[in-house]
Amino acid sequence: MSQILIQDVRLIDPINRVDRESCDVLLRDGVLAELGSGLEASPETVAVRRPGSVVSPAFLDLHCHLRDPGQPWKERVGRATAAAAAGGFGAVCAMANLVPPVDTVERFRAAQREAKAFARVTVLQLGACTEGLEGASPAPLEELARAGAVAFSDDGRNGIGLEVLVRVLRRAADLGRTVAVHPEDEQLLARVNPEGEDPGRWHLRPPDAELSAIERALQALRIVPQARLHLQHISTARGAELVRQAKAEGLPVTAEVTPHHLMLSGAELEAKGRPVSRCNPPLRTEADRTALWEALLDGTIDALASDHAPHELAPAEERAPGFSGVQLVLSAVLGQGGAGAHLPRLVEALSAGPRRVLGEPGRETGGEGLRTGEPASLTWFDPACHWTPDASNWLSLSTNTPFWGETLRGCVLSTFSRGRMVHLNPELVPELARA
Template sequence: MPAELLIAGGHVLDPREEIDEPCDILIREGHIAELGPPGSLPDRPDGGERLDATGKHVFPGFVDPHVHLRTPGQEYKEDIESGTAAAAAGGFCAVVAMPNTVPAVDDAAVLRSLTDTARSAARVPVGFLASITRRLEGAELTEMAELRDAGALGFTDDGKPVVSAGMLRKALQYQRLAGGVVALHEEDPALSGEGVMHEGAVSARLGLAGIPSVSESTMVARDGALAVYEDGRVHLQHVSCMESLTAIERLKAAGASVSAEVCPHHLTLTDDIVRTLDSRFKMNPPLRSERDRSALVDGLRRGLVDCVATDHAPHARHEKEVPFEQAPMGTTGLETAFAALFTELVMPGEIELATVVERMSAGAALFDLPTPRIARGEPANICLVDLSAKWEVGARGYASRSDNCCFHGRTLHGRVVLTLAGGATAFRAPLLAEVGALAR
């Protein structure tokens, strides 16, 4: 149902539109019909609702270019409905789903059936990437042009790197004909080996096999060089270390068409917390050192890293509740992304709120999706956030089907209370009428 709504008196912050002030927003038939100073607009649309947003912030909806919705094949972890419910609860108005499903999204028939399911089951629009190689085995390219015709936004073997430089080169040559972005999980398996966490002082102390940062940065440098040579367009997924940023800086300076994303967990946590041996802190790439973490924050601030992505990776409890070494890699992240960044980076003054808000939706343009804007005539892609609300992660459960969240149990500030996606209400906090009650 298209939203009919007056959002009254909220503090609107849209850095792209250079708005940072209290505003009323009138939404008619799912579109932003009017913007004006508080009290200047008709009190409510015909048949619509007036929502008092005084004391709350209104941001352009967030866009996540990297989520795992686990469908087809692993619906016990997540599916399109639960995954997009988690997205909406986190303020996201669109997400991009990875193809490492069972079977993989490596042919047009699988992609078409997913797109059909999403049309009826998704709470927010979902874009799909197809795999670069068949079954993500790295041996044979998919039919990239056909997959693009079927709606793939681009290609990735995420979960795995494209080990062969020759294979990636061929994919970049086909990309010229097929279009779309090639997104890369950068890791050299020969360097990662059997590693289960970041290689450093903590892994040495714990006696756990490490994944060195050069496992990522050498592949970033290699694939960036290939992108320059083939004039390809690549997006580097979940960059996690300082050496990768150095490589990205060089590539961007050379004019390469390279973009990069970073995850909230890499921006806010370090390998130090792995001392707990809690498998919620096991992900790939791993939590790295404080030096890496602060370099990532600096990269995000400067725009060297283009956008935030969650790499939302749900796993069932029975899979994660095993010894650290045996647990699968991944953390959920859609429901906590903004609050984690606000609490751990904005509140201590490490980064500006406006920068976080901009980077939370900057992934849209990189995948040729519309960028949410708070401007007259735009479809309503908006999230309403109560920055003063404190909440304990997981205390009221999760919208996601899985609870392997690395922020579980933490008290965060900033609660999403309403998400409008593509002009419709995708999420509304149960206590919106008395949202103050959420603050403890």
């Protein structure tokens, strides 16, 4: 029998509304056996202590591009999910925009097979909203849900019009599934970008495209108010304001923000001069960035999501948009040292928030929070420790992150997912590495 006693941690469990100093956590064969103060270590127990560290429910990432099957040179399921575990995530939502997209049951099963064979953490696979992500006709949502789709999204694309979106919301509502929308109005983008190119590669992506897409999605939600609508990677102050108003109106809408939109303006990214391309939607102004923080802290934005988008480094004109980064979500947002009083809210946005977005399909990932007698799904991290993403510790196959080589704050010590230790930092917790 293996027993691990993590001593004297701060327990932040937003799911059960617990925030408690000096707590001990006893794990017995992967089960969360006891929580309490002054728990005794028996002779066979490995006791570990790291002052100032935190134990929380395992993080859940709402927005991960695994690229595999389809583009194995960009990312592999094993690499992305090892990076996720090292980032404190016990589960990730895999987007449907694989090549080809997950818009049929056969493709869904192929993605599941890959995940089953190689994933380190729980992979919650999404299905496409529409065939080919093109927005013209709904995908077989009922069949995809029966096969296990936890939610639906055409992420990466937004070619969907009001009428089709209403149909998708209606059917997803009957299935108890959330519809996640990438809010960049493709019709508006098509008017300002050159014809013929892949819409994902269009360079001109004005804030109005976000606003127009959010407004249309909310309009659809008013027609189907029993649905669950989630707005992905909000990038503008006005976008966040629309979400705030919609929530005040009582609409069942949720939203996420990425660490890069929170931490960097477009000008700051430019100034870094790293060969990492850009992202969709783009990084905006300093005023937008500040407004996104406010929206995250006041609960307008429910979740922090990585939008892990691995791509090979390429010459500037060939670079695909997006950043690899599931490993550094926590560290990026703690990066400026501003965590302090906000730490519980950030943990909430990484654990309870994303599960609220998914509803029922997110429960099996540790959705009950830190409950004794259950297989452990938890993240143990030290918010004060520093690390630098570089070739010695980076786990994703692609290194396209604007945070490469920068000193970040916050190290994940260990992650448990459904009773399995899926990550351990052997340098920071050598006692467990030896055990």
